[in-house]
Amino acid sequence: MVESGWAMTQRFGNFIARRAGSGEYLKIGFSPNSIPLQQRWRNNGLSADFLADYLSTFFPGKDPDSAERQAEIKDAVSYLANELLENAMKFSYALPQHTVSIEMFLEADVISLYVTNNLDPSTLAGFQAYIQRLLTEDPGALYMERLERNAAENSEEASGLGFLTMLNNYGATLAWEFTDFGESGDGVTVTTMAQLTV
Amino acid sequence: MEISHENYQIYYDEATATITCQGSFRLRGGPEYQPILDLLMQAANAKPETLTLDVSALEFLNSSGINTLSKFILQVRNHNASTIIIKGNNQYRWQEKSLINFQKLLPTLQLEVQ
Numbered sequence: 001m002v003e004s005g006w007a008m009t010q011r012f013g014n015f016i017a018r019r020a021g022s023g024e025y026l027k028i029g030f031s032p033n034s035i036p037l038q039q040r041w042r043n044n045g046l047s048a049d050f051l052a053d054y055l056s057t058f059f060p061g062k063d064p065d066s067a068e069r070q071a072e073i074k075d076a077v078s079y080l081a082n083e084l085l086e087n088a089m090k091f092s093y094a095l096p097q098h099t100v101s102i103e104m105f106l107e108a109d110v111i112s113l114y115v116t117n118n119l120d121p122s123t124l125a126g127f128q129a130y131i132q133r134l135l136t137e138d139p140g141a142l143y144m145e146r147l148e149r150n151a152a153e154n155s156e157e158a159s160g161l162g163f164l165t166m167l168n169n170y171g172a173t174l175a176w177e178f179t180d181f182g183e184s185g186d187g188v189t190v191t192t193m194a195q196l197t198v
Numbered sequence: 199m200e201i202s203h204e205n206y207q208i209y210y211d212e213a214t215a216t217i218t219c220q221g222s223f224r225l226r227g228g229p230e231y232q233p234i235l236d237l238l239m240q241a242a243n244a245k246p247e248t249l250t251l252d253v254s255a256l257e258f259l260n261s262s263g264i265n266t267l268s269k270f271i272l273q274v275r276n277h278n279a280s281t282i283i284i285k286g287n288n289q290y291r292w293q294e295k296s297l298i299n300f301q302k303l304l305p306t307l308q309l310e311v312q
Contacts, residue, residue, distance in 0.1 A: 041224075143299065150268070151273075159261055161264055169296055
């Protein structure tokens, strides 16, 4: 029996707890079941670009060097946020009250994104095994291997490239926190952290 | 051949063997990318001596899009009949991070980035 309010937490990678109250932060929430995924899809890009634009206030591009840095940060945040939201929308599990959220924290030279969604408990073991590979193997080699395999198999399944591109192309640090609220709550939720040092 | 959407366009000019991609490719997974993949594969299967992929006006490419373009690059590699030139623009920062990986798939691929 699971008591009400009980929740079990499991972390992968160097998951750093959110620190609201220090520095700037933004949070956007979505209710995935309110409109069909097809219509909602464009919100991923809109939200990601909004977060990236918003952040650029804190990295003013007055001279060529800082303009360069601003453009880099904007591109990276827009890419990472979009991929995280696409994943969350694709994999979140249909429960009526469920929400997906994205949070962005800015502290000194670190930008942290946290995306939370629930997931189908039957996919949990496979997902966690994949995370172990991401955390222990060379992302460059995994990335090339995945591109070759996707082309050879030509399947319509998820490309599996989202996390790999974040690690390989953007040098992001990824970590995950799983929380099992039991059958009475949201089921199993995952918060994915993507951190960039800028 | 041409696909035109509010947020993105792609067309293939047979005369110059050039594929041009514009806008933002943020489509949802393999099934939504299928028409784009079909266009790319048709160009690859025509086996021109030089095949140009112009992404200099492609502002955004999600990971499913990277997957789609990779399939095209690998098809050209399998045919071993065409040289690919990719034209890019550093204004869009994803390009310098991502295009280099296409060269790893196909070392003879030429990158021309403005």
